[in-house]
Amino acid sequence: xxxxxxxxxxxxxxxxxxxxxxxxxxxxxxxxxxxxxxxxxxxxxxxxxxxxxxxxxxxxxxxxxxxxxxxxxxxxxxxxxxxxxxxxxxxxxxxxxxxxxxxxxxxxxxxxxxxxxxxxxxxxxxxxxxxxxxxxxxxxxxxxxxxxxxxxxxxxxxxxxxxxxxxxxxxxxxxxxxxxxxxxxxxxxxxxxxxxxxxxxxxxxxxxxxxxxxxxxxxxxxxxxxxxxxxxxxxxxxxxxxxxxxxxxxxxxxxxxxxxxxxxxxxxxxxxxxxxxxxxxxxxxxxxxxxxxxxxxxxxxxxxxxxxxxxxxxxxxxxxxxxxxxxxxxxxxxxxxxxxxxxxxxxxxx
Ligand code: SAM
Ligand code: FES
Numbered sequence: 001x002x003x004x005x006x007x008x009x010x011x012x013x014x015x016x017x018x019x020x021x022x023x024x025x026x027x028x029x030x031x032x033x034x035x036x037x038x039x040x041x042x043x044x045x046x047x048x049x050x051x052x053x054x055x056x057x058x059x060x061x062x063x064x065x066x067x068x069x070x071x072x073x074x075x076x077x078x079x080x081x082x083x084x085x086x087x088x089x090x091x092x093x094x095x096x097x098x099x100x101x102x103x104x105x106x107x108x109x110x111x112x113x114x115x116x117x118x119x120x121x122x123x124x125x126x127x128x129x130x131x132x133x134x135x136x137x138x139x140x141x142x143x144x145x146x147x148x149x150x151x152x153x154x155x156x157x158x159x160x161x162x163x164x165x166x167x168x169x170x171x172x173x174x175x176x177x178x179x180x181x182x183x184x185x186x187x188x189x190x191x192x193x194x195x196x197x198x199x200x201x202x203x204x205x206x207x208x209x210x211x212x213x214x215x216x217x218x219x220x221x222x223x224x225x226x227x228x229x230x231x232x233x234x235x236x237x238x239x240x241x242x243x244x245x246x247x248x249x250x251x252x253x254x255x256x257x258x259x260x261x262x263x264x265x266x267x268x269x270x271x272x273x274x275x276x277x278x279x280x281x282x283x284x285x286x287x288x289x290x291x292x293x294x295x296x297x298x299x300x301x302x303x304x305x306x307x308x309x310x311x312x313x314x315x316x317x318x319x320x321x322x323x324x325x326x327x328x329x330x331x332x333x334x335x336x337x338x339x340x341x342x343x344x345x346x347x348x349x350x
Contacts, residue, residue, distance in 0.1 A: 066112025207250020
């Protein structure tokens, strides 16, 4: 077993693809020693590609209306306790103005799947941001849409799209989502986005309900072959008003190990240390960066809506003004020897 692990970590460090059973072995051997070893290699590889730079993305959570009912999500349509809100185009532009002054050169528009934001409305918002901030990247994270819709939004000026696969295992997918949502369509969307020319981010929650080590290995195999530009992973955290309220949270240790594995699988990946990682541990994001992540996504949403975009319990950064979030991020990164940069931070693949 010991030899086996050494062979597998050597393969990873030399940039060779791993087999499914090798990922399973690694994930089942998650000790502090293995995490430290892989974090060191991941940090080395990241410094070769990005030096000590950390890219910031300004997250604008512009609607918490959603037509979907994902069982794990605090803003699912059946959560009648959620107070719903939508930002106007003017609100969104004002978040961008504030963000631009604070040094952001990427805006991430994220929301539930809200039918109000049809193609005409999204096109108008995107082209206004594109015209006002030609030096900025626009990332969308608004769920599943048709090829034609994705294409219109790309032509309007969106550059990147985040759509986590959530799990690359069809059976596991159906334990997390109601019947109306299909794994096939999720995968189709990811392929469409790539074909259109977006920089694409996929990803999954670590420790989501019913997830097995085999399932995580499925995700890593998928990522290895799909070759996304970005991968968002963070621990699953329960929300009290969902059907999974009694499930356990994902762990810091598993998330850190997977971040390092991802950096080694794909050295040029844009890989955020997520808010959920910062929620399960006070220095979770710092540890994520040290394990190989290179992106932080501070919140630019107006403070009066932040508590309403409650995907999971105890989400952090819901009370601070954007400027405070930026200062906090800069200080936290400097304290561990990394530098937050004002840069679009495009994928080196393009
Ligand atoms: N509607 C878009 C979509 O489905 O891609 C974007 C919004 S959705 C809330 C963004 C991400 O939040 C999801 O991809 C999911 O992985 C994550 N998320 C939802 N509920 C979560 C939870 N309880 N714990 C951790 N992450 C969660
Ligand atoms: Fe739609 Fe979570 S169920 S954003």
